[in-house]
Amino acid sequence: MGLQDLVARTPQSRRRDLDLLRAAAIGAVVLGHWLVVTVERTSDGQLAGFSALPELSEIHALTWLFQVMPVFFIVGGVANAISWTGRRTLGGTATRWLLDRSARLFPPVTVFLLVVAGCAAVARLAGVPPDVVARAVALVVLPLWFLVVYLGVTALTPLTHRLHERHGLVVPVALVAGVAVGDVLRLATGNELAAAGSFAFGWLAIHQVGYAWHDGTLRLGTRRAVTLVVVGLGTLLLLTGPGPYPVSMVTVPGDAIQNSSPPTLALLALAATQLGLVALVARQAERWLAHPRSWAFVVAVNAVVLTLYLWHLVAVAFGAFALDALGLLPSNDPGTVAWWLGRVPWLVTLAVVLAVLVALLGRVETRAPARRSLPGAVVRERSRAGAGLAVALARTGPVFGAYAAAVAGLLWLTVAGGTGDLHGPLVVPTGALVLVLGSAAVLRFGRAGARLGPAPKPPR
Structure with a gap:
């Protein structure tokens, strides 16, 4: 069943605000984790993450x-x-x-x-x-x-x-x-x-x-x-x-x-x-x-909300390895200007990686x-x-x-x-x-x- 079918079949009695709150809550969790995770190279040359x-x-x-x-x-x-x-x-x-x-x-x-x-x-x-x-x-x-x-x-x-x-x-x-x-x-x-x-x-x-x-x-x-x-x-x-x-x-x-x-x-x-x-x-x-476009967006997020949650830290691992391979790993010194500026490419990279993971694996949840x-x-x-x-x-x-x-x-x-x-x-x-x-x-x-x-x- 496609997205438009799901939107069209939504009963009038549905508490749509619950779907919005669920999507917003998971989005906040994902963003919060991504913001505070920092990756560095340890003394033995390996990548490690910390809060x-x-x-x-x-x-x-x-x-x-x-x-x-x-x-x-x-x-x-x-x-x-x-x-x-x-x-x-x-x-x-x-x-x-x-x-x-x-x-x-x-x-x-x-x-x-x-x-x-x-x-x-x-x-x-x-x-x-x-x-x-x-x-x-x-x-x-x-x-x-x-x-x-x-x-x-x-x-x-x-x-x-x-x-x-x-x-x-x-x-x-x-x-x-x-x-x-x-x-x-x-x-x-x-x-x-x-x-x-x-x-x-x-x-x-x-x-x-x-x-x-x-x-x-x-x-x-x-x-x-x-x-x-x-x-x-x-x-x-x-x-x-x-x-x-x-x-x-x-x-x-x-x-x-x-x-x-x-x-x-x-x-x-x-x-x-x-x-x-x-x-x-x-x-x-x-x-x-009540607007179809707004509701379609919320339906789309809720269709894969568990997938987003489960895989968002996998995106951190893949994103860190990718940025490190390109020599673009952000600063690992929290609170500095360089660290805050580095959050921008960091978040963008993780968002792209998670989008790919959801595209590949989201059907498991939507088809359930x-x-x-x-x-x-x-x-x-x-x-x-x-x-x-x-x-x-x-x-x-x-x-x-x-x-x-x-x-x-x-x-x-x-x-x-x-x-x-x-x-x-x-x-x-x-x-x-x-x-x-x-x-x-x-x-x-x-x-x-x-x-x-x-x-x-x-x-x-």
């Missing part, structure tokens, strides 16, 4: 503009609420809903992991030093941390949405309290593990707010939205000024406390500010997106929704035993087990990349690859089984 943020403390407040993952989770809460309630109204089950949600997410991820592992193996065979390959892999798998959290939050939607329907805003308030307890323990003991629960509490709280914004439990007219912005921003200034939290809302290597890993009360204050802002622009955005009906047709041509297995895999246990295993595999990859524990012939941990790829295959076959099984009956 410039430790040496740019004077601009840490600008990270408030680029830390937009709260916006993504707010949008995710609204989108998951719309999708889940719609499916439930038609008699669908949580299992089938989760199978359908996985259809768009896992194909781009599996292709990404296969390409990264394959390129790492080829690089090792070509004689590239193991530490260079490991550093490159650690860089490109960094975005997977977000998928770990988002996939986990999505899987819990049927449960968390039920809690929202029963208890409303009490749920996010309780989750924020959990973050507060974690912050107190972390600040008192200096132990990051004391706040490990905030990885779940913080992002779930923001996701729950999306439910409340969607169904009107949290009404955000102009006056309330402005109040939320003022209170949220004021709280953020207090927490990061006289308060104990760092100014930067993204990871700064070497800092004792990171506001995003796990989420702190400061990050939640930023999330409240952003919620007020997006509520203020929602109506104006809907009017702007169209393939949802394909496995059923394929299975029908196979033996009865194959069809029976597909139906069995569509049941609750295998679906949630495979989904949980995929998340565990992605977490394994994220931790291995963060700790530098990358070795073996593929560099990427083989066990993690098996978990993710095997689980994706089970879910794909399960979607076939869901279509072969009896159709759901709408509730009376």
Whole structure:
């Protein structure tokens, strides 16, 4: 289905502002990462990248503009609420809903992991030093941390949405309290593990707010939205000024406390500010997106939004090697005039490389929704035993087990990349690859089984 067909088939009821916010959030993440990544030659003559943020403390407040993952989770809460309630109204089950949600997410991820592992193996065979390959892999798998959290939050939607329907805003308030307890323990003991629960509490709280914004439990007219912005921003200034939290809302290597890993009360204050802002622009955005050209642009970006996110740090690796080969690698001295001027050709190069990667690989994501009906047709041509297995895999246990295993595999990859524990012939941990790829295959076959099984009956 072409772009114009997608634009023409957009239902009038669609929340177009959500698509705009999703695209803008991913765009901000990509631009933010590209701006701060700096590449240099090490003493042994190898290329290595590092974050410039430790040496740019004077601009840490600008990270408030680029830390937009709260916006993504707010949008995710609204989108998951719309999708889940719609499916439930038609008699669908949580299992089938989760199978359908996985259809768009896992194909781009599996292709990404296969390409990264394959390129790492080829690089090792070509004689590239193991530490260079490991550093490159650690860089490109960094975005997977977000998928770990988002996939986990999505899987819990049927449960968390039920809690929202029963208890409303009490749920996010309780989750924020959990973050507060974690912050107190972390600040008192200096132990990051004391706040490990905030990885779940913080992002779930923001996701729950999306439910409340969607169904009107949290009404955000102009006056309330402005109040939320003022209170949220004021709280953020207090927490990061006289308060104990760092100014930067993204990871700064070497800092004792990171506001995003796990989420702190400061990050939640930023999330409240952003919620007020997006509520203020929602109506104006809907009017702007009513124009076909504006909406076509947003549709085009959203069609490959996961591809953009997954591959934007691969573009950094390829771009750095290309510029180095041409003798045009920018200054590696952050904060200097030469470094800032060098950001221009750096960003242009990375944009070109990412455009090529999206052109080559974006179809994996754009075709994923169209393939949802394909496995059923394929299975029908196979033996009865194959069809029976597909139906069995569509049941609750295998679906949630495979989904949980995929998340565990992605977490394994994220931790291995963060700790530098990358070795073996593929560099990427083989066990993690098996978990993710095997689980994706089970879910794909399960979607076939869901279509072969009896159709759901709408509730009376």
